[in-house]
Amino acid sequence: MTIVRAAITQTTWTGDKESMLDKHEQFARDAAAQGAQIICFQELFYGPYFGITQDKKYYQYAEPSDGPIVTRFAALAKELGIVMILPIYEEEQTGVYYNTAVVVDSDGTILGQYRKIHIPHVEKFWEKFYFRPGNQGYPVFQTAVGPIGVYICYDRHFPEGWREYGLGGAHMVFNPNATKPGLSNRLWEVEQPCAAVANGYFVLAPNRVGLEDNEYGDEAVNFYGTSQVVDPRGNYVGELGSGTDEEVLIRDLDLDMVRQMRDDWQFYRDRRPETYTRTTQA
16 A cells, blocks of 8 residues: 655635745645645645736736745755645746746655646636746656646646546646636536546645635635545545635545556546547647
8 A cells, every 4th residue: 555645735815925935834844744745735825816807916926937936945845855736926037927836846856847728717717817828738747756747727627638647647636726606616526526537546626715805805706715635536535625714634645546446447448549539629
């Protein structure tokens, strides 16, 4: 039995960047103290979810994927001996920005990044104002705890990327979110279990929680938390996260379940990609 202890976190916007960074450093320290070997924060973890408005001032939250925030948390990863997934607002160059998750190994090595590929642009999710679509595909990172992938929030509605990670050898896929009540409620319940079953891996989905009215007043949305960890058979690992409160969820993942599920259900053997002719048509 190969057990990996994983952590995901959910919180709301404190009102300033520095306190968010300090809060997430403490999350990592608390998780490591409880034996966690890998941790993933929520989407755009050190700022508000600024997609609910279109305002150029939030471009100031962007920084390079090897900038001060990632450097700080890479040093922390090395200190604690824990793998980290850091969802940041990435500046590739002035005026070119991505919604990115940087993966840092337990020795502090920056292994690479995933740039969110599917970018929404609907009421209070005005993301095309802030982000270019990702252009680096679906990388699988070989970490100290095994092969992992990252899919970000709105990406989860697209099954093709989930499958790309399975075909790439991922055993865990992390899906950091900023998801609010509305059309997504039922999708939040079913999409992660469906992806886990169809692809035979663990899915770990942290979500923001709470009302960010300290930033947006009456325009604020109330993120519903309920972060979740799902095993390859589509079952929740432990309880869902709180729907109202900050939380660090720590769950033990039996990675042997990946092989067991894939041996029981030979979805990869029985695929017929030559017949899926419309899947990649524009």
